[in-house]
Amino acid sequence: MSYEKRGLRPFDVLDKTQTLLNQLVKLQSPPIPDGFLPPMGSQGLEPLGIDSNAGSIAGANGTLTLDQEQFRTNAVGLYFGVNDEDWRHLIDTLDDELSDIFGRSSLAPVSIVVTATNTRLKQQVLLLRETYGQFVQSDSWRRLLVPAGDTADRARPFRMPQDGCIVTVQFVLHEDLPVSERQPGRPWRKGSWLAKIRIKVSAARGSGLAPRFLTEQLRRRLGVGDRSSSYVDLRADTSGLHLVTDLSEVMSVFIDEEALKKATELKPNGEFATPAGEALVLRWVMDTYRALVHAFRFDDRLDEFDPDVDEHRHTYLYGLLQQVSEYGDVTIDEALNILKDQPNRFVALIENSLDLNGADGEILRLRK
Amino acid sequence: MSFEHPRLEPAQVRDFIDKVVSRGSINEDAVRGFLVRLGVGEIEEAAAIDRVVRDIVDDCGTLVGQALEPVEARHCRAVFDVLDPIPPSALGDVAFWSFLAVRHFWPFIARRQHAAWTAVRGQPGNPDEPQSERQKLERYVIGKDHYQLPLRMYLRAQAVRDVDDFSLTEIDGGGTDFWRSQVLGVRTSLYPSVARSVARAQADQQLDIDGQRPPGRRVNRLRANIEFIDYSDNEAMSLIEPLWLVTDEDRAAAEAKRKAKKAAG
Numbered sequence: 001m002s003y004e005k006r007g008l009r010p011f012d013v014l015d016k017t018q019t020l021l022n023q024l025v026k027l028q029s030p031p032i033p034d035g036f037l038p039p040m041g042s043q044g045l046e047p048l049g050i051d052s053n054a055g056s057i058a059g060a061n062g063t064l065t066l067d068q069e070q071f072r073t074n075a076v077g078l079y080f081g082v083n084d085e086d087w088r089h090l091i092d093t094l095d096d097e098l099s100d101i102f103g104r105s106s107l108a109p110v111s112i113v114v115t116a117t118n119t120r121l122k123q124q125v126l127l128l129r130e131t132y133g134q135f136v137q138s139d140s141w142r143r144l145l146v147p148a149g150d151t152a153d154r155a156r157p158f159r160m161p162q163d164g165c166i167v168t169v170q171f172v173l174h175e176d177l178p179v180s181e182r183q184p185g186r187p188w189r190k191g192s193w194l195a196k197i198r199i200k201v202s203a204a205r206g207s208g209l210a211p212r213f214l215t216e217q218l219r220r221r222l223g224v225g226d227r228s229s230s231y232v233d234l235r236a237d238t239s240g241l242h243l244v245t246d247l248s249e250v251m252s253v254f255i256d257e258e259a260l261k262k263a264t265e266l267k268p269n270g271e272f273a274t275p276a277g278e279a280l281v282l283r284w285v286m287d288t289y290r291a292l293v294h295a296f297r298f299d300d301r302l303d304e305f306d307p308d309v310d311e312h313r314h315t316y317l318y319g320l321l322q323q324v325s326e327y328g329d330v331t332i333d334e335a336l337n338i339l340k341d342q343p344n345r346f347v348a349l350i351e352n353s354l355d356l357n358g359a360d361g362e363i364l365r366l367r368k
Numbered sequence: 369m370s371f372e373h374p375r376l377e378p379a380q381v382r383d384f385i386d387k388v389v390s391r392g393s394i395n396e397d398a399v400r401g402f403l404v405r406l407g408v409g410e411i412e413e414a415a416a417i418d419r420v421v422r423d424i425v426d427d428c429g430t431l432v433g434q435a436l437e438p439v440e441a442r443h444c445r446a447v448f449d450v451l452d453p454i455p456p457s458a459l460g461d462v463a464f465w466s467f468l469a470v471r472h473f474w475p476f477i478a479r480r481q482h483a484a485w486t487a488v489r490g491q492p493g494n495p496d497e498p499q500s501e502r503q504k505l506e507r508y509v510i511g512k513d514h515y516q517l518p519l520r521m522y523l524r525a526q527a528v529r530d531v532d533d534f535s536l537t538e539i540d541g542g543g544t545d546f547w548r549s550q551v552l553g554v555r556t557s558l559y560p561s562v563a564r565s566v567a568r569a570q571a572d573q574q575l576d577i578d579g580q581r582p583p584g585r586r587v588n589r590l591r592a593n594i595e596f597i598d599y600s601d602n603e604a605m606s607l608i609e610p611l612w613l614v615t616d617e618d619r620a621a622a623e624a625k626r627k628a629k630k631a632a633g
Contacts, residue, residue, distance in 0.1 A: 010593060072457065113595060118460060120513065122523055122557040126597060160460020172595045190603065191594040234503075240515075243553065304549065304581070309588045 011187040014097045014171060018195040020090050024081040027064050027167055027199045028057040031077025031144060038082040048082060060197035064167075071161035071203035075148040078114065078128070078169065080141045087141035094171075095136065101186060101194075102177075108132060110194065111174040114145060116157040116165045116201075119314070125155045127167070131174065161203035170196035211284065213257035222254070230255045230284055232291035238298040242305040242317045253288050275363040282359055289350050292320075293343050302340065307332045320350075327353035373455070374408045375463030376470055381510050384470050385502070389488050394474070403471060410471075413454060417472045420446045425475045432482035437544055440480060440521060445534035447518060448525030465511020465519050473518045474509075480517060481508045514552035527557040528564050530601075536564055539571040542580065546570060550584045559596040561604040562587075568605065569612035582618040586611040 028047055032038070036049035047055040055074070058064040066074060080090050098105035112135050114128035127145045130138070145167070146158050157165035170193045177188035187194065214224070214231060224231045231254045244250050263277040272278035296302060296317060305312055312318055321335040328349040330338065339346045351357070360366075376384070388394055388402050411417075424443045428436055451459070451468070458464045469477060478485045487501030507515040514520045524547055528536035541547055551557050556566055566587060575583065590607060 113597065115597060117558065120462070121460060122527065122552070122555075124558050124597065156456050157460075159456035161457065162461035162463070170595060174598065189594065191596055191599060193593070193595050240548075240553065243513075301549065304585070306585065306588055306592075309554075309592050 011192065012101045012185050013187070014094065014101075014195040017090070017094050017097055017171065018197075020093055021169065021195055021197045022060040024079075024086050024090060025169055025197055025199075026057055026059050026079045026082070027076060027145075027201070028055065028079065029064060029066055029070065029074040029076040029146075029201075030055050030148070031075050032079070032142065058199050060199065063200040063202050066161075066201070066203050068161040068203045071164075071201070072150045072154075072159060073148060074146075075144060076146040076158070076167075076201075078143045078145045078167075080143075082141070084141065090141075091136045094132075098132065102181070105132065107181065109173055109175045109177060110171055111135075113168075113170055113172050113174075114143075115168050116146075116155050117168065118157040118160055118163050118165050120163050121160070123156055125157060127155060132171075158201075164200065164202040167199045167201060168196060169199075170194075211253045211255045211260060213260060214254035215257060218254060224254075228256075229259055230287060232288050234291065234295050238295050239300050241295055241299040242302050242312070242315060244316050245314050247292075247316050251288075251292070253284065255284055278359070279363050282354075282356060285354070286347070286351065286356070290347050293339065293346055293350070296339060297343050305336065307336060323353045324349045371461070373458035373461065373464050374403075374411060374467045374471070375461060376406075376408065376466040377463055378466070378506075378510050380406060381466050381470060381506065385488055385505060385509070389474075389485065389505070390490070392489050394478070399471065399474060408467065408471075411454070411458075413450060414472070416450050417468070420450050421472055421476055425479065428476070428479050432479050434543070436480045438538070440517075440544075441524075441538045444521045444525040444537040445529075447521040448529070448534070451518070451522050452526075462511045465516060466509060468518050469509045469511065469516060477505075477508055477517050481505060484508060514548060514557075520547065520552060523552050523557060527551055527560060528567050529560065530564060536567040536571075539567050540574065541567075541570055542574070542576045545577050546580060550580055550587070554584075554588055555591055556587065559599065559604070561599045561601045562591070562596050562608065564601055565604040565608035566612065569608050573613055575612070575614060578622065579614050579618075582614065582621070583612045 030050055032049045038048045047057045055070070056064045056066055064076075081087050095105045098108040098110060102108040110132045112128070112130050112132075113126065115124050116127055117124040128143055146155055150159070157163075172193045173187055173190055176190045177186070182188045211230075212218075214222075214228070219226060219228070222231055222233065233252045233254060234250060241250065259280065263272075263274075263280040265273040265277060267273055272281070305315075305317060307313070307318060307321065318332075321332045321339070324330065324335045324338075324346065325332045328335070330349070335346070335349070338349065384399075384402055388398050391398075420443070423446065424439060427439045427442065431439070481504070484501045484505035488505050507513075508517050510516060511519050514523055524537050525534055528534070528551075530536075541550075550566060550570070551563050557563050569583075570580070573579075587608060590611065594607075596604065
């Protein structure tokens with residue numbers, strides 16, 4: 001085949017092992033102290049064996065949140081479950097699935113590879129590599145990924161707290177399968193990954209798209225007049241907008257100071273103080289989405305966005321497509337096509353995902 | 369939180385653009401004065417970085433804009449060599465790169481990104497879109513991604529260096545877009561053996577920007593299924609070479625797209 005097909009993986013993969021990685025694998029810093037045994041069945045996201053204020057734990061697609069100092073000095077541990085039972089379950093499942101795919105698990109040239117990546121600086125380092133044999137022969141579900149200490153030999157992405165990093169845990173083929181062993185659907189190419197999870201490690205505070213006050217001075221600077229109520233300012237060139245991960249880097253939402261304060265007043269139970277306040281907030285939210293959808297449409301490189309490509313899955317656009325797809329009964333690829341060809345329908349699908357019809361009904365006291 | 373390195377937040381870069389660049393008569397003193405007022409200090413490597421930037425600017429001659437792509441290419445190695453020894457805690461901080469651009473690299477940014485630079489000074493290249501060119505300048509100065517000038521030079525060298533051989537930084541990519549879209553903007557640049565293979569294949573095939581897109585998509589799809597961390601140059605090249613060419617299918621698809629666009633008016 002001249003190139004890999006798009007969409008579904010082009011070969012058999014470790015589906016059950018993938019499910020277990022999603023459920024069991026945890027990254028914790030500082031690691032579980034030696035000798036500490038978590039209680040059976042504990043799968044909570046509280047750091048194990050340490051003060052929860054002094055460390056963090058995260059699973060697949062989660063974020064290990066540390067402060068700057070901890071990021072640069074703490075040891076980091078990786079766990080395949082939190083007890084021997086989890087560990088046996090994982091390696092038995094792995095053994096079964098590799099046998100299904102390769103005939104015998106011992107014939108599978110498979111390794112577990114754990115890396116840390118700084119995506120902005122395009123730097124990746126290997127933290128752990130074990131062949132399948134080494135992995136299953138270990139009698140421990142614990143691995144030390146990063147030793148403690150801010151030293152020159154500390155894994156480089158763990159010396160960059162401002163950027164943070166992504167830890168990837170994956171089972172891959174470490175060499176080509178011999179030609180005689182190749183069969184349709186059986187992965188054979190070196191590097192083919194069969195199951196994978198990612199965990200983000202962050203030392204930066206999140207910066208969402210919190211609205212800013214549209215003050216008199218800003219009205220003048222932005223040139224939006226005295227009587228406007230809000231303004232969505234897209235600061236960056238739209239070219240390549242599909243790659244943005246944090247909207248606040250490229251976009252600001254300004255709302256009249258008095259209106260924003262009044263509209264966001266809440267009752268003690270957390271509901272909006274007035275229906276008008278809720279309606280206005282929904283309007284600002286949709287105005288922002290509308291501006292964003294049209295900005296994506298003007299991204300002259302939008303055709304390069306591929307939902308099947310790993311790095312595109314960390315983008316804001318991918319999250320938006322997922323949101324629309326989940327609630328709108330369309331696939332992610334279809335959602336992308338709707339965004340390109342029918343932007344107003346895409347906006348309607350965003351409304352659908354937010355149940356604006358229901359919200360309108362509540363505001364107008366309609367029976368729905 | 370105190371930092372051991374100088375940094376500029378995006379709002380401070382915007383201030384620099386508004387208060388220094390837009391005034392028209394930017395010089396070393398104006399830049400330093402701006403940074404002193406913010407309390408932003410110097411770094412040990414300042415003199416060495418200034419020497420590198422001076423060499424680049426000397427090499428520019430009277431050229432500006434896209435014509436300086438070969439100059440950018442020639443000096444990637446020097447930029448990498450002078451910046452890479454800086455502590456990772458600084459290199460891994462967007463705000464440090466913004467500082468580098470404002471404090472040291474502005475003379476080259478002014479030439480290389482000339483349209484955006486002059487737009488900020490009230491001479492938009494495209495009078496209909498002065499604001500968009502102004503926004504572009506932010507992207508060339510704020511260190512958040514591979515658009516920023518010093519960062520993209522550093523990344524380009526890092527992506528294709530082979531120990532001490534940086535010659536692939538100078539291959540003819542058919543324009544900056546090759547590096548931006550096919551190497552630095554995608555995970556290809558995470559794997560030097562793959563990045564070198566793409567650069568070598570491009571040097572061999574000399575595809576133009578449109579011609580690079582279908583092979584680029586094929587490489588991205590291949591990469592979605594493969595972890596390349598252990599690939600040698602030969603192994604990577606054996607995969608990339610057959611993908612990096614324009615096929616009959618690519619030509620047919622481009623023609624169909626062109627016709628559809630024409631039909632849509």
